[in-house]
Amino acid sequence: MSKGVLVDLTKCVGCGxxxxxxxxxxxxEWDDTTPTMGPDAKLNGKNWTVVQxxxxxxxxxxxxxxxxxxxxxxxxxxxxxxxxxxxxxQKTEAGPVIYYPHLCVGCRYCMVACPFNIPKYxxxxxxxxxxxxxxxxxxxxxxxxxxxxxxxxxxVFKYGDRDALLQEAKDIIAKDSKYVKHIFGxxxxxxxxxxxxxxxxxxxxxxxxxxxxxxxxxxxEAYMHATPFVGITWGVILTGLYHYxxxxxxxxxxxxxxxxx
Amino acid sequence: xxxxxxxxxxxxFRITPxxxxxxxxxxxxxxxxxFRLVTGLGTVTNLSDEWPxxxxxxxxxxxxxxxxxxxxxxxxxxxxxxxxxxxxxARSAMLTSLIGYLLVMAGLFLDIGQWFxxxxxxxxxxxxxxLFEVFWCVSCYTTVQILEFGEIATERVGKKFHNIFKKxxxxxxxxxxxFPTLHQSSLGGLYLLMVDKLYPLWWSPIIFLFFLISxxxxxxxxxxxxxxxxxKAYDHWIPIPILRKLVRISAYAMILYLILKIVDLTNxxxxxxxxxxxxxxxxxxxxxxxxxxxxxxxxxxxxxxSRSGLLTFGLLVSLGVVLxxxxxxxxxxxxxxxxxxxxxxxxxxxxxxxxxxxxxxxxFVVENxxxxxxxxxxxxx
Numbered sequence: 001m002s003k004g005v006l007v008d009l010t011k012c013v014g015c016g017x018x019x020x021x022x023x024x025x026x027x028x029e030w031d032d033t034t035p036t037m038g039p040d041a042k043l044n045g046k047n048w049t050v051v052q053x054x055x056x057x058x059x060x061x062x063x064x065x066x067x068x069x070x071x072x073x074x075x076x077x078x079x080x081x082x083x084x085x086x087x088x089x090q091k092t093e094a095g096p097v098i099y100y101p102h103l104c105v106g107c108r109y110c111m112v113a114c115p116f117n118i119p120k121y122x123x124x125x126x127x128x129x130x131x132x133x134x135x136x137x138x139x140x141x142x143x144x145x146x147x148x149x150x151x152x153x154x155x156v157f158k159y160g161d162r163d164a165l166l167q168e169a170k171d172i173i174a175k176d177s178k179y180v181k182h183i184f185g186x187x188x189x190x191x192x193x194x195x196x197x198x199x200x201x202x203x204x205x206x207x208x209x210x211x212x213x214x215x216x217x218x219x220x221e222a223y224m225h226a227t228p229f230v231g232i233t234w235g236v237i238l239t240g241l242y243h244y245x246x247x248x249x250x251x252x253x254x255x256x257x258x259x260x261x
Numbered sequence: 262x263x264x265x266x267x268x269x270x271x272x273x274f275r276i277t278p279x280x281x282x283x284x285x286x287x288x289x290x291x292x293x294x295x296f297r298l299v300t301g302l303g304t305v306t307n308l309s310d311e312w313p314x315x316x317x318x319x320x321x322x323x324x325x326x327x328x329x330x331x332x333x334x335x336x337x338x339x340x341x342x343x344x345x346x347x348x349x350x351a352r353s354a355m356l357t358s359l360i361g362y363l364l365v366m367a368g369l370f371l372d373i374g375q376w377f378x379x380x381x382x383x384x385x386x387x388x389x390x391x392l393f394e395v396f397w398c399v400s401c402y403t404t405v406q407i408l409e410f411g412e413i414a415t416e417r418v419g420k421k422f423h424n425i426f427k428k429x430x431x432x433x434x435x436x437x438x439x440f441p442t443l444h445q446s447s448l449g450g451l452y453l454l455m456v457d458k459l460y461p462l463w464w465s466p467i468i469f470l471f472f473l474i475s476x477x478x479x480x481x482x483x484x485x486x487x488x489x490x491x492x493k494a495y496d497h498w499i500p501i502p503i504l505r506k507l508v509r510i511s512a513y514a515m516i517l518y519l520i521l522k523i524v525d526l527t528n529x530x531x532x533x534x535x536x537x538x539x540x541x542x543x544x545x546x547x548x549x550x551x552x553x554x555x556x557x558x559x560x561x562x563x564x565x566x567s568r569s570g571l572l573t574f575g576l577l578v579s580l581g582v583v584l585x586x587x588x589x590x591x592x593x594x595x596x597x598x599x600x601x602x603x604x605x606x607x608x609x610x611x612x613x614x615x616x617x618x619x620x621x622x623x624x625f626v627v628e629n630x631x632x633x634x635x636x637x638x639x640x641x642x
Contacts (some may be wrong), residue, residue, distance in 0.1 A: 044310060079454055085393035086381045103385050106374025108313035109392050113454040120310045121374070123303035128374045211457045219453040220391050223469065227394055227447075231439050238341050238435045245343040 002095035004162030004193040011156045014067035018148035022049045025147035045122040048133040071133035072118045073192035079216035083113035095193045096135035115211045190215030283617040290614020293607050305607035316604035319590030321368025324583045331480035332358020333441040340434040352632045359406040360619045391450040398444030405437040445476035460593035461531040462545045474518045479582040481511035485575030497633045512560030544592045552581015
């Protein structure tokens, strides 16, 4: 049973304490030019989680503010892990998708492959590494909630078994008509450990809703499985052709000394 | 001229104004490369979190590998199918391919952030990754090509090993066809994961097949361009009928490509996008019309019976494949990234410098080894 987090966007007040907790727990630098909160908040090498502000219209057409915490969604079947050719990304049983810097070559295929554009790069460094939220995997292994979750004063997050959280999310949106009937992360790219519920349609809040429902690794699995067989079959065919055409040329040369292809 | 140098066993390298220019370009590029390796990617390139892959992956690697694909196609035709008719082009096509791959390796090496860690996938097997296949195949194939070149090299240096290389050649040839077949398609396979990012005119569940076929048909096109240049430089002309036959083989592959493309776009219901007048649609049409349709017409018309026709074919197809790869890496990704990407001056200088180094290496090898004059085929013009 993997662990997950249910995020109720209707409860977030945008205080940003989760982003502070993330910086403190992971020892990431502060940088005034790259805010972790507000309209310009952006994930980057130093910001593993940010809270974005969105001014939108609610169902009564009244302007409202919504705050969206972004971080790695920890896909059940992560594209980054299937894309990495050196196993620098690995999915754990408990749920987090972990990055191992010593295995990283720096090809950045993970960044191109991630459907949510989560992995970031330390562009300013001479020997940059990929960075992203790792769901405080050390805490999660011990059964504790990630740092950001544990400090929230507004009860935005629920941490627990992903399946139980999903059921809870279904109950909440079924009972309360203010919620949109969509749990983000339930089916997106085959499901993510972080799941979101909201009263504003997700596409208005900057979520990538037009993503496939298939697990990402399934797009390349068949291809990779076929490769060795294709290679061997091709080799056999080529060897056969090599001997066949060589012999054919010899015979035709013997039959006709002046033969030209 | 080359043969005289060979008999005298002296190394020759003519210095011409163009070569001086190429050398200068190479030197500047080496400067930028050293600076990049010491200070990181951010200082020299315009790459960003939105554009983790840019010109170096698009041009140096994807185009480089495709354009170097002439080697395996020719090896297949000459050494496996024993169509000796095409033998005059075999050595130069394979030399271009070898140099191409060495440049690709250089381009890849420059593009990776932890370059001292490049060997990691040899021990840490991320075998679910298509890139893993690309990495292994490109490394193995470059090794095989160097060994294949050993057969040519030992005609001049280390002659006592010549027979060993000659005996090993058929095996090397076959291995040297398997690897590129696999990784030419794998380079396209990399993009299978970009299902929601790459514009639907280029993303396809069979994108690997498109990459494979185009890498095959660009081979003869590159040979046409290369033999024209070599013809001018060394007064060595490959007979038109040989090139024309080769161009026809290429054109049949292009017809297959075109049909597959239309069937694939229709099946996915996105054929209409090609005529929607958008930025992507226009680039797609340019790629298909100038890179595929017009060359097919040239190949089957009388125009391909002339040197200028063959050169036009070669240029259109080669540029068409370059455009295709750049469309996949850049044009097709702009919409999903939300921002555009223009390579930095440093990126352009390095790419141009790598090409310059390749041209110089080609000239040096051609002037010192038996590449253009092979077997009993002498000068034809």
